[in-house]
Amino acid sequence: MRNPIFLFVLLLFIVCSSPALVSSFGQSDFQTDVTTEAKPWTHLKINNDPALIRFAMVSDHAGGPRPGILLEAVKKLNLLQPEFVLSVGDFIEGYEDTEGQLNTQWDNFMKNLAGLEMPFFFVPGNHDVGRPLWSEVYRKRFGVEYFHFVYKNVLFLCLSTNDGPEKNTGISQEQVDYASRVLSKYPDVHWTLVFQHKPLWNDSKAEGWKKIEALLAGRRCTVFAGHTHNYLSQEKDGISFINLATTGGGSSLLGPESGEFDQIAWVTVTDKGPRVANLLLDGIYDKDLRTPEKASKFAPFARGGAISVSPVLYHGETFSAGTSHLKISNRSDQPVRVQILAELPDGIQMSPGSLSSTIAAASETEIDLKITASHPIASTDLQPVVLHWTVTFDSMDNMPSTILCGEKRIMIDSPFPLNRVKQPVTIDGDLSEWTLPFSVTQPADVWHNPKGWKGPNDGSFKFNTAFDDNYYYVAIKTSDNEPCFDGWKYWEDFAVVSVDGSPAGSADRKKNSFILMLGPEISPEQSSEYSEGAIPEGVISKCRALSDGFEVEAAIPITYLKKLQGEDWKQVYLNIGFADFDRSDAREGVTILFWRPEWKSPAAYPEAGLFLRN
Numbered sequence: 358m359r360n361p362i363f364l365f366v367l368l369l370f371i372v373c374s375s376p377a378l379v380s381s382f383g384q385s386d387f388q389t390d391v392t393t394e395a396k397p398w399t400h401l402k403i404n405n406d407p408a409l410i411r412f413a414m415v416s417d418h419a420g421g422p423r424p425g426i427l428l429e430a431v432k433k434l435n436l437l438q439p440e441f442v443l444s445v446g447d448f449i450e451g452y453e454d455t456e457g458q459l460n461t462q463w464d465n466f467m468k469n470l471a472g473l474e475m476p477f478f479f480v481p482g483n484h485d486v487g488r489p490l491w492s493e494v495y496r497k498r499f500g501v502e503y504f505h506f507v508y509k510n511v512l513f514l515c516l517s518t519n520d521g522p523e524k525n526t527g528i529s530q531e532q533v534d535y536a537s538r539v540l541s542k543y544p545d546v547h548w549t550l551v552f553q554h555k556p557l558w559n560d561s562k563a564e565g566w567k568k569i570e571a572l573l574a575g576r577r578c579t580v581f582a583g584h585t586h587n588y589l590s591q592e593k594d595g596i597s598f599i600n601l602a603t604t605g606g607g608s609s610l611l612g613p614e615s616g617e618f619d620q621i622a623w624v625t626v627t628d629k630g631p632r633v634a635n636l637l638l639d640g641i642y643d644k645d646l647r648t649p650e651k652a653s654k655f656a657p658f659a660r661g662g663a664i665s666v667s668p669v670l671y672h673g674e675t676f677s678a679g680t681s682h683l684k685i686s687n688r689s690d691q692p693v694r695v696q697i698l699a700e701l702p703d704g705i706q707m708s709p710g711s712l713s714s715t716i717a718a719a720s721e722t723e724i725d726l727k728i729t730a731s732h733p734i735a736s737t738d739l740q741p742v743v744l745h746w747t748v749t750f751d752s753m754d755n756m757p758s759t760i761l762c763g764e765k766r767i768m769i770d771s772p773f774p775l776n777r778v779k780q781p782v783t784i785d786g787d788l789s790e791w792t793l794p795f796s797v798t799q800p801a802d803v804w805h806n807p808k809g810w811k812g813p814n815d816g817s818f819k820f821n822t823a824f825d826d827n828y829y830y831v832a833i834k835t836s837d838n839e840p841c842f843d844g845w846k847y848w849e850d851f852a853v854v855s856v857d858g859s860p861a862g863s864a865d866r867k868k869n870s871f872i873l874m875l876g877p878e879i880s881p882e883q884s885s886e887y888s889e890g891a892i893p894e895g896v897i898s899k900c901r902a903l904s905d906g907f908e909v910e911a912a913i914p915i916t917y918l919k920k921l922q923g924e925d926w927k928q929v930y931l932n933i934g935f936a937d938f939d940r941s942d943a944r945e946g947v948t949i950l951f952w953r954p955e956w957k958s959p960a961a962y963p964e965a966g967l968f969l970r971n
């Protein structure tokens with residue numbers, strides 16, 4: 358094929374006859390059959406610049422070490438597949454006086470590191486080289502304590518911060534001279550990355566370091582250290598100084614905000630410099646994060662079904678005492694530790710008040726919880742008892758324990774009298790004709806996003822319900838830290854009113870129920886579009902926005918109840934939910950706070966929300 362014209366024609370033929378080839382993007386590895394003008398992607402500037410460097414870092418492993426962490430880090434580094442791994446020292450505990458003892462420690466460390474699939478670069482810490490003998494052992498294994506390498510035009514300068522007299526903290530003049538020579542040799546590298554154990558930039562007496570810092574001035578440079586077991590990122594004179602947390606070193610593990618956590622740092626050197634992603638070791642999982650086997654073990658607890666409580670049911674206008682039945686089923690093949698702490702409403706005691714026990718594999722436990730009021734409490738004021746539960750599956754194979762937690766609410770419930778209205782009701786969104794004796798400061802259910810409800814100041818409500826010859830009424834006033842009425846559907850505040858006019862003993866009392874969505878910016882059309890069940894003809898409602906929530910009045914024609922139960926209708930089931938969206942808490946999202954368990958919820962019970970005509 359020596360004819361260049363033939364070759365050109367052949368190429369042209371190949372390009373024109375295969376729309377799959379996206380040669381115009383210069384992405385010869387990318388092929389597709391999408392030929393439409395609109396594309397199912399944003400653009401094709403694929404992030405695959407061969408100049409990119411992607412490496413990982415580990416931090417301190419000594420000082421009260423947890424040796425299982427390094428093994429875990431090695432597994433997780435292999436999952437992440439960096440090009441290589443850097444470190445900032447303190448690999449072994451040190452503090453031994455013989456070469457043999459030190460070598461035993463190194464052998465253990467190297468054994469744990471052996472599974473790492475990519476190169477690992479050693480930068481020594483005070484536990485590794487902080488005494489002359491330790492330094493001697495280190496050099497026998499690793500040759501030098503400070504060194505450099507250049508990779509893809511980036512200078513990696515690895516220093517030793519235990520290079521003072523007698524191997525105390527400091528950087529010797531010899532090492533300063535070395536750094537100076539290296540920096541002069543590579544004045545124009547794309548970036549300079551410095552790795553050292555101690556963050557000497559915070560040490561005013563670190564003379565050797567000060568000289569190196571002066572040499573770094575004006576360079577595109579990032580400096581990494583460890584030692585403090587406490588993450589801190591600082592900026593000084595255009596240089597980033599990053600102090601990593603731990604990878605197995607002593608730590609209270611209080612979490613990212615306190616800087617105490619086990620980590621891998623993932624560093625990508627781009628054309629604009631390094632981008633650092635701090636990955637919590639506990640946040641990296643392999644593909645078997647959840648398998649059918651694990652799902653069957655944890656799901657009953659995760660969904661809350663393994664722990665159940667019965668409601669405390671009574672009759673009368675005040676509550677004084679009752680019993681709830683708590684049942685915990687462990688269907689897994691290992692014992693679980695269960696802790697339960699009760700959050701009690703004012704004036705309520707529970708015995709026992711807390712529970713801490715181990716439930717054997719494939720077994721269950723049952724316990725009676727005696728609930729008493731220190732003085733009779735009006736039914737309309739009663740809030741549920743909240744049981745905060747924690748279930749721990751202890752670690753089986755040197756991986757973190759699985760801790761699940763959640764809440765169960767014990768409802769204290771009685772049928773309520775349904776009264777005639779005290780004075781005529783006008784459906785105008787103004788509740789001045791109403792008293793609102795029902796107070797909901799602790800919901801029975803927090804729907805959608807349980808963590809999104811921060812307590813009564815976030816969302817609570819009061820309501821009342823009554824009837825006259827023409828209508829059955831509901832009036833609600835919400836209290837909200839952040840009223841929001843300009844969203845869409847769930848992304849704004851509104852009330853959910855569920856009504857069931859079925860007669861007593863009805864086989865399926867949900868069959869005749871309907872749900873109204875009522876909010877200041879929710880139109881009747883919107884309400885009927887999203888509501889469930891057949892809304893009876895003639896329902897009227899009005900809402901009014903307030904600075905701290907909203908008010909709702911709704912009237913349902915009494916014919917609805919008469920049709921289902923006859924002229925002599927006797928009862929109605931009611932539930933009310935306050936759907937609260939707060940713009941400043943969009944992360945944890947919308948919550949629906951239900952007065953009684955939602956009728957479809959597993960926590961529902963037949964007597965929930967029953968009103969008997971008075």
Ligand SMILES: [Ca+2]
Pocket residue numbers: 782783784785786787788789790910
């Ligand atoms: Ca009114």
Ligand SMILES: [Ca+2]
Pocket residue numbers: 814815816837838839937938939
């Ligand atoms: Ca709120």
Ligand SMILES: [Ca+2]
Pocket residue numbers: 837838839840841850937938939940
């Ligand atoms: Ca709100």
